[in-house]
Amino acid sequence: MRTYDQTNMAIIAANRFGYGLRAGDDLAPEQAKIWLKQGLMAPMFDKQLPSTTNMMATIAKNRMEKRRLKDDAQQLDSDKKRYPRQQHLAFLEHQFNSLIHAEHTIQWRLLAFFANHFSVTAQNDLMWVLAPALERDAIAPNLLGTFEALLLAVIKHPAMLIYLNNERSFGPNSKLGRRGKGMNENLAREILELHTLGVDGGYSQTDVIELAKAITGWSVANPVKENSAGFRFRDKGHEPGQRQLLGATYRQTGQSQGEAMLTTLARHPATRHHLCVKLARHFIADEPSEILVREMEEAWLQSGGAIKQVMLALIDSAESWKPARQKFKTPHEFVFSSLRLLQPPTIATKRLASALKQLGQQPHKAGSPAGYPDTEADWLGAKALMTRIDWATLAAGRYRRNADELMQTALADSASERTYNKVIRAESRAQATTLLLLSPEFQRR
């Protein structure tokens, strides 16, 4: 007689905080919390991947060449045309490998959370390379530091400045402004609405404009003319004068004015609450309990917004270990937890990226600075499920595995009688694996 037990902490830890266990993994339940904490390290990116400066310079050169060739009615050669997508795929390949094969994945889940919190979309050649570069350059190194440091690094990264049109936003009374270059409030609004205070965080339209003015001149170096790439403060485009934000006066001049505002916003109670609720919603439940959020906010307050301390509070909270599976996996979580279980010998990066697209969560393609949604209502739809079924059928058919062993790894004793019997009695090994991946227990975590 098999036992039915949903309280196995190893299963909860691996699925709720990471991308699940790999075929053959054997994690002792009493080690689960320690094991999770060991995983809280900065995700490592392959040192072979080209630097952001290098990629931006290559794209700038290719753009110039393209313009020259166009005058002679010629086209850029296909290698140069493909360059942005190929660099993007190189990043994805590296990341997919870590997600599928690494022992620890909690740090990759946290990276994905913040990459989505600071969502940028690959909408042109430059953004295809900058979107993954943002994760490597700005998010990963600050992932377990303070939110303040993370926020500053992200906002100053060319990916964010270009995506939200700040690189050419110049104050009306600045030198550049008086020559007809203007301002826009896109980045400032999203900082307030999405990145820090949240839409109900108590700011006004005036605050949006004041922040927008304070970050005028926050721009990106021209890799050809200025012989460098990355953040460049353009004093000539900065709106002169003191500013007011949320009732406080900022008398700084130049770049430090915007920095001071971002620091205030990062430390604001509304930001703390917004981020803690969002983290709890991502890891634990669509409607996280107030106790859990309070415990996380307390850790934030004690540590000055140290993300690692907030994550430790999350891991230590009793609220995080309830047996009920309260989250429906996003397509991203579903695909990578499936592949960790299946352990494919090789990964076809392009095909996998295309599968994620079909499932509704193409990497770096959220199409909005709000990023992808994060609740069951957003992901469990008729068509979404049908697409998931098709993908699971393909994946299970491609990598034939012993489904009852996989079920033991993935669910241990938490499989219901019905799921257990359906998997064991499936008509083929491929179908058994398909049913395991699509079972309610595997689709929820």
Add this chain to the structure above:
Amino acid sequence: MDRRRFIKLSGASLMLWPTAPVWSQMPSPNQPNTGKKLIWVLLRGALDSLHTIVPSTDSSYRQHRPKIANDLLTSALPLSADFALHPALQNLYSWYQAKQFLPIVAVGSGYDARSHFDGQDFLEAGLGHIDHDSGWLARAVNSHQSQGLAVSQTTPIAFRSSEQATTWYPSRFRQTKQDTYAALLDLYQESPSLLAQLEEGLATQQLLRDSGTASSGKANFKELTEACGTLMSAENGPDCAMLELGGWDTHNNQANRLNRQLTELDQGLAALKASLGSQWQQTVVMVSTEFGRTVRENGTAGTDHGTGSCMLLAGGAINGGRVLGTWPGLKAEQLYQGRDLKPTSMTFRWWATLLAQHWGLSEKQLAAVLPGSQKYAIELVRGG
């Protein structure tokens, strides 16, 4: 037919699956299906109405938009004495001549902040406040006892709270084998939410297979509208649908971006008309966006988030060929908060008017679908 019997049968031959699509399983409506179609297109990202229905005689317009207005004023297609249409909207223009296109200017939903996401949620709820669990189209199909279709991976807020709505979206993956579906139906017996979505997904798939609609799997707007029309014009097809099109958040380079976007919208709507065939005569298409954009262009040849926008109505049932809406003017003192087009009429009230005239909803029904939104006394629908 009950589910367990279906599963038994399906073991023998699922290809002979007798279960009809979700919308034909509904209890038969009190009123006979009149076949009157209602389609809502939501433009996510805030369409700049001033760059679409151009106020060609408002002298302030050119002053507010030195970079982006000039070319447009030359090329826009004349509608009424005071308004002209963006030249990319060629099909809509020909419908205007045929009195099947009716733009309404200076419309607002009542949402008065400037967040896309909240603004869209507010619009989809149709309640005057944000509610993520109840949408206006869901309440409309519940009230009218008709069936709804969201061309989307998952149910958008507008269709939440109705058992009578389903979703459809193209997929490029190979079809899963029928016996896997049968096994999944059994596997989900104790998981109601998964089971419900699977049953709907299967029903829709069956309907598409029956109608022979093959999808190339590339989800551009034109293909989505085409498939939507095919599904709606099938026998017992849904009579209400929602389509979405993003890409309207033009903070920079607006003129070029809107050329592309409006072309896509125009061609998509033409494909919808073509695939609806003769049903077009009984169709109302409503195009909305969450809010408008700033009247003044910004420093990057674009516009920022604003308030008032426009509503576009089209279809064989529409009494068109005119521009509606009271124009608030574009002088500095006429602008909302000194920056935006001031709304002079309410989105939800226009919807209420359409639901009353096209679907014959009573005052009582309207109060449940769009609470607090009185209909306007103006004929939008032919003979409505």
